[in-house]
Amino acid sequence: MAKRRIRWLAAATAVAVVAVAAVVATNAYGGSKANNIIVDGTTGTVVNIDPANEYDYDSFTVDLMMYQGLYGFPNGAKLKPVLATGCKHSKDLKTWACTLRKGVKFADGNPMTSADVKYSFDRVQRIKGDQGIYSLLTDLKKTTTKGPYKVIFHLKSPFSIWPYILSTNAGYVVEKSKYPANKILPNTDVKDLVGTGPYQLTKFTPGQQAVLTPNKYYWGPKPKNDGVIINYYSKSSTMKLALEQGNLDMAFQTFTPTEIAAMKKEKGLVVHSAPGVVIRYLVFNVKRKPFNNINVRRAIAYLFPRQTIAKRVYHNTVSPLYSMVPKGLPGATTTYKKLYGAKPNLKKARAAMKKAGVKTPLPITLWWTPTHYGDASADEYVEIQRALNASHLFKVTLKSAEWAQYSGALGKTYGAFQLGWFPDYPDADDYTVSFYQPQSFLSNGYNNKRMNKLINKERAAGNEKLRLKYIRQMQTLAAKTLPTIPYWQGNMIAVGRSNVSGIQSTLDATYYMRFWKISKS
Amino acid sequence: MTGTSLRTYLLTRLALVVPMVFILLTLVFLLMRVAPGNPIEASLGGHVPETVIKQIEHRLGFDKPLLTQYGDYLWNIVRGNFGTTITDNRPLSQIIAQNGAATLELTFFAMLIAIGVGVLIGLVAGRHRDTPLDVFGRLFGIVVYATPVFFLGLMAQLVFGVWLGWLPTSNQASPITQALLQTHTNILFVDAIWDGDWAALWDVVKHLILPATTLGLATAGIFIRLIRVNVIRTLRDDYIEAARARGIVERRVVFHHAFKNALVPVITVVGLNLALLLGGAVLTETTFNWPGIGHALVLYLENRDYTAVQGIIVVFALLVVAVSVLVDFINAYVDPRIRY
Numbered sequence: 001m002a003k004r005r006i007r008w009l010a011a012a013t014a015v016a017v018v019a020v021a022a023v024v025a026t027n028a029y030g031g032s033k034a035n036n037i038i039v040d041g042t043t044g045t046v047v048n049i050d051p052a053n054e055y056d057y058d059s060f061t062v063d064l065m066m067y068q069g070l071y072g073f074p075n076g077a078k079l080k081p082v083l084a085t086g087c088k089h090s091k092d093l094k095t096w097a098c099t100l101r102k103g104v105k106f107a108d109g110n111p112m113t114s115a116d117v118k119y120s121f122d123r124v125q126r127i128k129g130d131q132g133i134y135s136l137l138t139d140l141k142k143t144t145t146k147g148p149y150k151v152i153f154h155l156k157s158p159f160s161i162w163p164y165i166l167s168t169n170a171g172y173v174v175e176k177s178k179y180p181a182n183k184i185l186p187n188t189d190v191k192d193l194v195g196t197g198p199y200q201l202t203k204f205t206p207g208q209q210a211v212l213t214p215n216k217y218y219w220g221p222k223p224k225n226d227g228v229i230i231n232y233y234s235k236s237s238t239m240k241l242a243l244e245q246g247n248l249d250m251a252f253q254t255f256t257p258t259e260i261a262a263m264k265k266e267k268g269l270v271v272h273s274a275p276g277v278v279i280r281y282l283v284f285n286v287k288r289k290p291f292n293n294i295n296v297r298r299a300i301a302y303l304f305p306r307q308t309i310a311k312r313v314y315h316n317t318v319s320p321l322y323s324m325v326p327k328g329l330p331g332a333t334t335t336y337k338k339l340y341g342a343k344p345n346l347k348k349a350r351a352a353m354k355k356a357g358v359k360t361p362l363p364i365t366l367w368w369t370p371t372h373y374g375d376a377s378a379d380e381y382v383e384i385q386r387a388l389n390a391s392h393l394f395k396v397t398l399k400s401a402e403w404a405q406y407s408g409a410l411g412k413t414y415g416a417f418q419l420g421w422f423p424d425y426p427d428a429d430d431y432t433v434s435f436y437q438p439q440s441f442l443s444n445g446y447n448n449k450r451m452n453k454l455i456n457k458e459r460a461a462g463n464e465k466l467r468l469k470y471i472r473q474m475q476t477l478a479a480k481t482l483p484t485i486p487y488w489q490g491n492m493i494a495v496g497r498s499n500v501s502g503i504q505s506t507l508d509a510t511y512y513m514r515f516w517k518i519s520k521s
Numbered sequence: 522m523t524g525t526s527l528r529t530y531l532l533t534r535l536a537l538v539v540p541m542v543f544i545l546l547t548l549v550f551l552l553m554r555v556a557p558g559n560p561i562e563a564s565l566g567g568h569v570p571e572t573v574i575k576q577i578e579h580r581l582g583f584d585k586p587l588l589t590q591y592g593d594y595l596w597n598i599v600r601g602n603f604g605t606t607i608t609d610n611r612p613l614s615q616i617i618a619q620n621g622a623a624t625l626e627l628t629f630f631a632m633l634i635a636i637g638v639g640v641l642i643g644l645v646a647g648r649h650r651d652t653p654l655d656v657f658g659r660l661f662g663i664v665v666y667a668t669p670v671f672f673l674g675l676m677a678q679l680v681f682g683v684w685l686g687w688l689p690t691s692n693q694a695s696p697i698t699q700a701l702l703q704t705h706t707n708i709l710f711v712d713a714i715w716d717g718d719w720a721a722l723w724d725v726v727k728h729l730i731l732p733a734t735t736l737g738l739a740t741a742g743i744f745i746r747l748i749r750v751n752v753i754r755t756l757r758d759d760y761i762e763a764a765r766a767r768g769i770v771e772r773r774v775v776f777h778h779a780f781k782n783a784l785v786p787v788i789t790v791v792g793l794n795l796a797l798l799l800g801g802a803v804l805t806e807t808t809f810n811w812p813g814i815g816h817a818l819v820l821y822l823e824n825r826d827y828t829a830v831q832g833i834i835v836v837f838a839l840l841v842v843a844v845s846v847l848v849d850f851i852n853a854y855v856d857p858r859i860r861y
Contacts, residue, residue, distance in 0.1 A: 039696045045820065047609045130577050184610070203700060206611055206619065207820060208692075208812045211700040229696045234820055238691045238810045241682060247695055371823070403825060408562045 036226040038500070038518050041239040041251035045232065046210065049193055049201065050185040051120075051172035053129025057422055058253070060169060061513055062210050065228065066107075067172035067195035070098050070117070070151075071163045074220075077328065077426065077509040079163055083112065083173055083196060084151075087166070093158035093460060098166075100149040105217035106175045107200035114145035119176040121153075129184060136170040136424060158460035160467050164425040198223050198516045207232055212515075223516035224502060243269065243495060249520055250496035250503060252513050257315040257376060260493060268498050274507035275328045276492035279321055279431070280373065280380075280420045282366070282485045287445030288415040290364060295356030297482040300394070300416075301340045302349035305387035306487050313379040318488040323475045324421075324431045326489040328509030330464075331428035331471035335479040336486065346391055353393045361395040364388075367417035372403040377418065411443035426510040428471045429458065436478060446483035530853050538846055545838040550594055553827050554587065561607065581607075581828070594831075603832035608824045613832035616817055621836075622707030623693060624813030627736065627806065628798050630710075630729055632791065634737025635798075639744020640787070644780055646745065647752025658745060666742025670801045674735040674808035681731060689728050691810035698724040732809040736801050740794050747790055751783035758782075792848030796841045 044058030051067055054060060070084035081087070087098040104112040121143040128134045141154045153162065165171060178192045179185060185192055190201045198218045203211035210230040214223050231248065233239040236255045240263065242248045255263070264271045282300075284291040291297055306320035319327070322337035341348070353360055368381045381398050388394040401409065410417060419442070423430040433455050434440060438447040454474045461467035478484070492511050496503045502518040561577050578584045581604075582593055597604065603613030646658030665673070682690035693699065693709050698721045705715045710729070713722035755761065756779050764774045803815030810816070814833060821829035 037697065037700075045609065045824065128573070130573060132573060186610070188615075205699070205704075205812075206609065206615075207817060209696065209699055229700050231692065231696050233691065233810050234807055234816060235810065238808070241678060241690045242692070242810075245682060245686070245690065247689060247691070 036520065037229060038225045038227070038515060038520065039229045039231065039247070039249045040513075040515070041231050041233055041242055041248040042253045043233050043236050043239060044253050045207070046187060046204075048129070048131060048184060049187045049204070050179070051133075051169040051174060051195075052124045052127050052179075053131045053133060053184045054169050055129075055131035055133040057511075061253075062201070062212075062230065063169050063172065063195075064197070064512055065199040065212050065515055066193065066197045066201055066215075067169065067174070068197050069166050069168065069171040069173065070100070071166040071171075073167060073426065073510045073512055074514075079167060079427075082167075083117075084166075087163060089162070091462075093160055093162075093462070094155045096153040096155070096162050097146075098151050098153070100151065101219070102149060104196050104219045106178075106196055107194040107215040107217060108175070108178070109217050110175060110177070112173060112175075112196055113148040114151045115148070116176050117151045117173050118143045118145050119179075119181075120173045121171065123174070123179065123181055124170050126182060127184065133168075133170045136165055136168055160459055160461045161425075161427060161429045164427045164429070168425050199228065221516075224519035225515070228515045243497070246497065248497075249500050250494060250518070252494040254374075255493070255495065256374070257313070257317045260317050260495070261315045263495050270496050270498055270500075270503075272494045272496060272503045272507055273317070273491045274504070275319060275326065275509065276490045276507075277326050277329070277426055277509055277511045278420065278422050278490035279324065279326055279486055280318075280418070280488045280490075281321075281324065282384075282487065283411065283417050283419055283442050283444050284483060284485075285411045285415050285444045286481075286483055288411075290356075290358060290362060291415045293356045293358065294482065295352045296358065296362065296364075297485075298340070299349040299352040299356065300388065301336065301482060301485050302345045302352060303387055303391050303393070304340070304485055304487055305344055305383055307343060308387065309380055309383050310488055313376050313383060314488070317493060318490045321486040321489040324435060324478065324484060324486045325428040325471070325475060326431070326509070329426060329428050329431070331468040331475075333472050333475045335476045339479050344387060344391075349391055349393055360393045361389075362393065363395045363397065365397045365399055365415060367399050367401065367406070367414040369403050369406040369418065370400050372406070373418065373420050381418065410441075411445065422511070428468070432471060432474045432478070433458070435484060436474060442483075444483055446481075448477065448481055451477055451481070527853060531850060534846060534849050534853075538842060542839065542842055545842070546595060546598060546835060547591075549831055549834050549838065550591055553831050554590075556827070577607075598835060603835065604828045606821065606826050606829040606832075608821065608826040608829070611829075613829065613836075616814065616829070616833065617836055619707050620812055620814040620817045623709075623811060624799075624802055624806070624815060626693070626708045626710055626729070627732055627811055627813055628795075628802055630733035631736035631740065631798060631802075631805075632794075634734055635740035635744060635794070636787070636791065638738065639741040640748055640784065642741070643745045643748025644752055644783070647749040647756070647783070648775060648779075650753055655749075658749065662742045662745030662749075664742075665738040666746075668739070669804075670735060670739045671804045671808050673738060674732070674805055677731045677735050678808070688731050690731065692728060693812060694721065694725045694728050732805050732811050735808070736798065736805040739801050740798055743790060743794060743797075744787065747786060748783060751786060752779060755779045755783045789848055789852055792844050792851070795844045799837055799841065 042058065046059045046062055047056050048054045048059055049062055051063055054063055068082050070082065071079055072082040074080060074082060083101055083104060084098040085101050087096050089096045100114060100117065106112060121137065121140065124134050125137055139155045139157055139159050141156050144152045146152060155162065173196060175194055178194055187204050187206060190204055193201050198215055198220060199212035200215045201210065202213045209232065213227040236259055239251050240255065240259050243251050260271060263269050284297050286292055310316055310318050310320050322334035323332055325332040366381060366384065368377050370377060385396040385398055388396045435442060436446065436451045437455055438452060451474060454470050454477065458467055458470035461470060492507045494503050494507065500518060500520045506512065506514040506517050561574050561583065582590055605612050642658045642661060646655045649655050678690040681688045689695065702709060702712055702718065702721050703716055705712045709725045713725050761774060761779055764778050802813055803818060805811065806813040806816035807819050818830065818833045
């Protein structure tokens with residue numbers, strides 16, 4: 001009997017100890033340690049942190065906190081010198097001389113000099129990483145230095161937007177003594193992955209977590225928080241739950257339109273939104289029947305149901321887009337609206353089909369992929385099919401393919417197909433030249449002499465005003481010749497708990513999440 | 522005589538592993554090659570020029586004849602080299618160590634829950650045959666076995682995470698705990714004990730409860746039915762009657778004689794259920810964002826990283842083969858009737 005009592009007593013003591021430990025634990029981790037650390041959630045995946053082989057948005061979000069280029073977008077959508085105090089170009093736009101900012105140090109305390117800058121550019125070109133970021137430096141012939149604070153870039157051809165290239169991670173400056181010349185540093189090598197940015201990486205667990213703490217040697221204004229933890233989720237529904245439970249302070253990238261609509265109504269959560277730079281568009285192979293007929297393409301452009309897609313499919317989390325250059329970027333126009341109207345116009349579509357001289361309803365096939373642009377793609381293409389079929393001018397067949405197959409086929413196989421775009425650098429050039437140059441990745445047979453001339457002129461423009469003039473002309477020409485039909489521009493959306501401030505201030509056309517501006521009370 | 526035949530059995534069983542593994546590896550290889558599209562292009566996205574894609578294909582040997590690729594693939598596996606993922610350049614060995622540790626943590630506790638719940642309900646149901654307790658036990662067993670594990674997980678998240686707010690619904694630990702905890706074994710439960718960080722340990726335990734229970738319950742259904750049947754059968758055995766006839770107290774008869782013998786077949790089933798548990802872990806890990814090897818498999822499948830998928834499936838397959846061989850060994854050792 002006594003033995004049994006002792007057993008019960010021991011069990012009760014154990015329970016009490018666990019309970020006390022639990023209370024202590026809850027206080028410890030809910031207490032001061034976590035007070036000003038921002039915990040962010042994302043459904044993204046980090047591929048490479050080393051900037052020499054980083055070419056995806058999720059890796060970039062981490063890199064943006066750790067690294068800097070000679071130019072950048074530190075406070076908004078306007079390009080500004082960052083590690084440079086400025087760059088001067090030669091008359092022919094083929095030589096760019098940049099003066100470096102003095103007093104800049106890497107996160108390990110070593111000073112940044114022109115040797116580091118030259119090394120960084122040479123390294124990207126030498127490594128030629130499989131993510132393809134080196135392709136942004138195709139026009140760079142060589143990099144030279146003049147003293148510790150001057151770097152000179154020698155280009156192969158006139159390049160008016162060179163400072164934009166300097167803002168990409170192809171131009172992020174790394175420390176010569178830390179980064180091997182021929183090899184990419186692994187993501188887990190947090191000791192060596194140092195940059196000049198406001199944070200340094202202190203822990204990285206692939207697929208789970210990135211932990212960043214303020215860089216004590218940072219030359220600029222101190223971050224408004226004591227650190228950032230990015231937690232990676234495989235499903236947005238799980239991330240939403242974590243946010244609702246308070247395990248996350250904020251979440252950025254990517255909720256479904258339905259989840260966003262639901263969170264807008266939830267107490268304690270704030271949905272922040274601003275026009276973003278992600279776009280969706282339909283591509284035509286202009287050499288393939290029946291899309292080689294400009295009037296067929298025009299009829300489709302007249303009937304395109306942009307508003308319906310934005311409202312019904314995306315619950316207004318995207319905005320109708322009337323040019324490949326999204327609203328918010330300098331030089332953006334709405335030429336498609338001007339030429340084809342804001343809403344579907346059946347009368348004009350009929351006239352275009354009459355001009356095309358084809359028998360209606362014309363059978364066409366539209367291709368889309370269910371595995372790259374989100375679940376809503378299916379609904380998106382059903383809406384397009386419905387709108388075109390309702391006109392009785394077309395009989396649309398929808399076909400889809402897995403991304404593995406789709407990405408290799410594009411214009412080589414398909415006549416009309418869905419694509420999306422996220423820019424390499426937030427400038428109109430990236431939304432025009434990428435699609436309209438001959439031999440573009442679209443493989444859609446588009447090769448317009450006038451367009452090619454405009455591209456050359458834009459790249460050689462001596463000043464910004466002139467450059468944007470050519471950009472606008474390119475958009476007008478594209479709307480007339482229709483190699484693509486842009487139809488929506490995604491908003492940049494982040495959801496934060498109500499005690500988190502500063503999120504809205506970083507939402508702009510660059511699509512940069514500047515965590516250093518965010519704090520919590 | 523028995524020793525000799527046991528040795529023969531073990532050797533034969535081991536010899537059979539070779540064709541079994543060979544068939545498995547061949548199937549994985551062929552299935553990955555039959556899938557449409559270019560895996561390199563698909564996993565790297567649209568930025569990479571054609572020349573670079575060709576270079577990577579060459580580096581990975583994708584441009585070689587299929588038979589050569591197959592030979593290289595087998596040779597690499599023999600050397601323990603499972604390759605490096607295409608999408609994030611992670612060596613497969615790192616995935617096995619990091620994500621595998623998380624899966625081990627989850628499946629270990631899930632198995633504890635499965636055995637605990639299964640044995641308890643199975644014994645009670647068997648002992649009280651055809652009573653409401655038995656009906657409840659059987660019903661419970663069928664329901665948890667038949668319910669898809671992801672649905673069970675979602676319900677658990679909804680009830681205990683959203684409605685009651687008692688337990689966290691995702692990850693191995695809260696972000697702050699995970700960030701501060703030193704990594705020793707990649708098993709957070711062990712790491713927290715290693716550091717003597719009881720606050721972190723409690724946080725880890727809280728995060729373990731829902732996923733381990735979900736996965737455990739799915740397996741517990743099998744144990745409930747198995748143990749119930751065994752208890753009923755054992756209670757009818759002659760030696761139990763004899764024990765009763767000798768005047769041994771009923772409780773002692775049941776606990777010391779019947780239950781102990783009824784639990785023997787569970788050893789076999791525990792091993793065989795590992796495959797089921799690993800399959801369930803893929804779904805449970807995805808539901809709870811548990812960073813295990815199943816979770817990694819789903820992510821790499823979504824990103825069309827065929828090298829990673831191939832490597833993980835091979836590891837899964839080898840693990841299941843190893844466990845089934847081990848179970849056969851234990852069975853043969855325990856039961857002398859099992860021989861070739």
